[in-house]
Amino acid sequence: MEKKIKVGITHGDINGIGYEVILKTFADERITELCTPIVYGSFKIAMYHQKSLNLPAISFKIIRTPAEAFDGKVNLINCVDGEVKVDFAKSTSEAGKASFQALEKAVSDMKTGMVDALLTAPINKHAIWSEAFRFPGHTEYLESHFGNGHNSGALMILVHDALRVALVTGHIPLSNVASRITRQLITEKLHIFNTSLKQDFCIIGPRIAVLSLNPHAGDNGLLGTEESECIAPAILDAEKQGVMAFGPYASDGFFGAEMFRKFDGVLAMYHDQGLIPFKTLAMEDGVNYTAGLSVVRTSPAHGTAYDIAGQGFASEASFRQALYALLDIHRNRIMHKKMTANPLQKHYVDRGGDNVKLDLTKDDELND
Numbered sequence: 001m002e003k004k005i006k007v008g009i010t011h012g013d014i015n016g017i018g019y020e021v022i023l024k025t026f027a028d029e030r031i032t033e034l035c036t037p038i039v040y041g042s043f044k045i046a047m048y049h050q051k052s053l054n055l056p057a058i059s060f061k062i063i064r065t066p067a068e069a070f071d072g073k074v075n076l077i078n079c080v081d082g083e084v085k086v087d088f089a090k091s092t093s094e095a096g097k098a099s100f101q102a103l104e105k106a107v108s109d110m111k112t113g114m115v116d117a118l119l120t121a122p123i124n125k126h127a128i129w130s131e132a133f134r135f136p137g138h139t140e141y142l143e144s145h146f147g148n149g150h151n152s153g154a155l156m157i158l159v160h161d162a163l164r165v166a167l168v169t170g171h172i173p174l175s176n177v178a179s180r181i182t183r184q185l186i187t188e189k190l191h192i193f194n195t196s197l198k199q200d201f202c203i204i205g206p207r208i209a210v211l212s213l214n215p216h217a218g219d220n221g222l223l224g225t226e227e228s229e230c231i232a233p234a235i236l237d238a239e240k241q242g243v244m245a246f247g248p249y250a251s252d253g254f255f256g257a258e259m260f261r262k263f264d265g266v267l268a269m270y271h272d273q274g275l276i277p278f279k280t281l282a283m284e285d286g287v288n289y290t291a292g293l294s295v296v297r298t299s300p301a302h303g304t305a306y307d308i309a310g311q312g313f314a315s316e317a318s319f320r321q322a323l324y325a326l327l328d329i330h331r332n333r334i335m336h337k338k339m340t341a342n343p344l345q346k347h348y349v350d351r352g353g354d355n356v357k358l359d360l361t362k363d364d365e366l367n368d
Contacts, residue, residue, distance in 0.1 A: 004036045005116045005330055006066055007323065008106040011041030012121030013128075015087050015095045016304025017314035019049035022121060024316035025323065026074045027056040035327060036069050038115065040102040042080040049086070053312040066114040079105045088310030096127030104132075107145055110295055117296040117330045118142075119322055122304045125171075136171035138299065139290050146293040155192045155291040157265075158275060158301060159325060160282030164201070164265040165274040166193045166291070177270045181213055181226055186234035187241075189267060194243045196291035197265055199336040200329045206264040209254065210235055210247035213269045217250045231269075251277070285317040287325045296330045298322040 012018030022039065023046070025031060039046070043062055050057065060076040061069075069075045079102045084094050103123075109115045120138050135141040143154035157166045168189050169180050190208060197206035210231060214224030221228060231248045238245045249259065251268070255277040260266050268274030278286060279301065286301035300318035308314055 004034075004071055005327060006069060006114070007035045007037050007117055007119055007326060008066070008110060008115035009037055009039045009119045010102040010106050010121060011039060011045070011099070012102075013091075013095050013099050013124040013304045014042075014045050014049075014084065015090050015092060015127075016122055016124065016306060016309050017302075018121030018304070019046055020053055020055070020309075020312070020314045021300065021316040021319040022046075023050055023053075023055045023058060024314075025320050026058055031320075031323070032072050032074060035323070036071050037074050038063070038066050038069055039074065039076045040079050040106040041076065042078055042084065042098065043076055045080065045084060045086060045098070046076065052086075052088075052310065055312070066109055077105065089306040091124050091127045091306075093127060096124060096130065099123045099128050100130065100133050103138075103141070107142070111145070117326050118298075119319075119326055120297065120299040121319070122300065122302065124304050138297075139170060142290055142293060142295075142297055146295050146297075148292065148294055153188065153192070153292055155189055155196065157193070157196065157289045157291050158278045158282075159287045159289050160278070160285065160301075160321075162264075163260060163278065163282060164197070165260075165278045166265060166267050167269075167271060167274050168267060169270050171271065174270065174272070178213065178226065181230055181269055183230045183234045183237065186210070186231060186267075187237045190234065190238040190243050190245050191241070192292040193265055193267060194238075194245075200289075200291060200296075200332055201264075202332050202336065203264050205244060207262070208243065208245045208265045208267055209249055209260065209263040210245055210267045211251045211254060211269055211273060212248035215250065215252075217248050283318075284315065285321045287318065287322045289325060289329065296326055296333065298326040298329070 043060060058074055061073045063069055063075050063077055080098045084098050106118060110118060125137055139154050139156050147153055155166050156170055157164055168186055169177055193208055194206055197203045213226045216223055218224045218227035227248050235245045235247060251273055288299045288301050290297045300322050302318055305314060
């Protein structure tokens with residue numbers, strides 16, 4: 001029998017819709033047949049949300065460590081110190097501290113291998129900012145803990161069915177984007193994207209479309225030179241190294257003509273260039289996946305949604321899809337690792353004589 005995946009779930013900002021989508025998702029008891037969920041948060045806060053929103057009751061199993069987790073149950077580790085006030089739809093330092101305490105504990109358990117994968121509910125970036133958390137968001141924080149080293153930084157990928165949109169730059173001001181776009185950075189992101197499409201999504205020979213930075217792809221230099229100086233050369237560099245990349249494409253026409261359907265992935269230059277069309281097409285059940293890490297992490301594609309927090313209207317569809325995607329990617333990585341563990345040995349043929357003989361004794365380095 002296949003061992004169930006232990007999924008760490010952080011409660012996010014307690015004044016947003018995090019607990020609402022968590023509680024609504026696990027109200028379906030069938031979910032615990034797929035994995036062993038471990039919520040990092042607060043039992044008291046979870047019960048406050050449940051009662052305030054009149055949600056179906058969930059019987060949490062309170063545990064101290066993931067080793068104590070019960071299969072077939074929704075487990076919870078208390079991470080929040082003392083009494084914390086829930087103030088729906090407001091950004092507070094208390095809520096920010098509570099979201100960081102849960103995230104910190106979950107990351108600690110992942111480092112020791114007690115948790116297999118991570119699903120994060122949305123945080124408020126202003127509320128969580130502190131001496132202990134000086135990052136633009138989850139992606140950068142997790143990269144600092146689980147980055148794989150040289151040329152293996154984190155890559156944000158928004159996923160919905162066959163649509164996968166990745167970003168060269170993430171949570172930075174628009175005024176800084178042009179200066180951050182370099183030939184080297186684009187090439188590195190293409191490599192991370194290509195690797196992720198293979199090992200995380202089981203796509204053989206993925207085709208990646210690369211978007212331009214400027215309107216009309218720079219219009220031959222009239223509207224900018226980043227396309228000719230950085231983006232196009234980066235595409236050529238990646239192609240020489242085995243990545244099937246195409247472009248650069250003007251983003252308006254690319255999405256307007258639905259060209260994204262012809263590719264396995266789309267690499268956008270900056271946050272809104274990729275997320276606006278993605279959320280227009282898949283806001284309800286899109287998933288945010290962080291590629292390039294040694295661990296699997298997903299989250300819903302939406303934020304804290306203060307505008308509807310505490311009203312009971314939040315849809316759990318994106319959170320549920322984030323859980324499904326996490327389980328699929330975790331299994332895909334294991335399968336990919338097994339499939340590539342023992343590659344076929346190269347065959348060398350001596351064509352010097354009349355009789356062609358297969359020679360398997362030559363060293364790779366001598367025959368490359």
